Amino acid sequence: MPGWIVLAALFVLFFIVFLLVFTFGGGQPGVAGVWDVAMIGGYSALFVLLQMFFLTGRPLERPFYEGKFFIRLHEYAGYLVLLLIVAHVGGGLWAEPLLLQDLWPPALPVMQTGVLASFIVIILAIVSQPRWKLAVFRNARIFRYCHYGLAAALLCLTGLHAWQADFRTAMPALTVSLAGLSVVALAVPLSVRVLAARPRRGGRRQRKTAGFALPVVVALGCVGLLVPVLCAVWLDR
Known part of the structure; x- marks a missing residue:
């Protein structure tokens, strides 16, 4: 089986x-259809951001x-994060238009961190060109x-x-898990640079494979956009 398909299947799994654990792990009921979709979609953006620390753009041994x-995989994943953030913010404003008022001083802390994170995403997208x-x-x-x-x-x-935001993370285990994943993700790029000094696998890498990055990210995008909808439907059934 082609390596990009295996990689896509693993990340989709x-x-x-990840989405199922953070959606249903706390045992909380749904709030409202569009609101639930938007908030779970925020976790989609978080997952893609986390995986970007694991796929940093450096070549792996497999594939x-x-x-x-x-x-290309790292670059396209960055664009996917932008798309998921737009869906997260847009869905939240659609479900609760009054949220727009919370962006103005005195802004709530949860809105401040969200706005700052959005600005950093935009800056990263620009300066990475x-x-x-x-x-x-x-x-x-x-x-x-x-x-x-x-x-x-x-x-x-x-x-x-x-x-x-405390959305569906009432259980301390979920909060600790999220913090642990973040710490590991932050450490991965640093450890990769250390491991890069080790002897590498011999042989030539497969050429003309850059185009395979797009279907991998498309698969992630489908999960990131569709699974929150399915989860919200289940919560609001």
């Missing part, structure tokens, strides 16, 4: 399990594809450090936002 595949990358950063090393710093701040703010 983890994605579904043994060229580096462009992993770079090749033309801006060259204009803002002098070399690749500075870019990597700044990119990781912004991404780490984004993950911390997103986790804090989820904790402040």
Whole structure:
């Protein structure tokens, strides 16, 4: 079986399990259809963000594809995070238009972290473009450090936002699990750089595989958009 299909299947499986655990793990009833979809969709954005720390753009041993595949995978996942955030915010405002008033001072802490996280996502999306990358950063090393710093701040703010919202995370085990996943995710890019010094697998990587990144991210997008709808339907049945 092609490596990209295996990778997509694994991430889809983890994605579904993640959403099911955080949707039903607390045993709380549903609130309202669109609201539940939007809030569970926020967890979709969080999962994709977490997996970006595991798939950092560096080539993996499996699948043994060229580096462009992993770079495209990371890039497209970033766009997916943007899409899921738009769905999360748009769905929340559709279900509760008065939320817009909470964005203005004195803004609620949960809204402050959400807005800050959204701004960081936009900044990352802009400065990661090749033309801006060259204009803002002098070399690749500075870019990597700044990119990781912004991404780490984004993950911390997103986790804090989820904790402040307290949506279906009443059980302490869920909060601790989310914090643990975030810590592991933050550590992965640093450990990958250490492990990169080890001898690598011999042989040539498969070429012309960059296009396979798109169907992997499309599969994640389908899960991120459809599973919250199915979960909300089940909660509100």
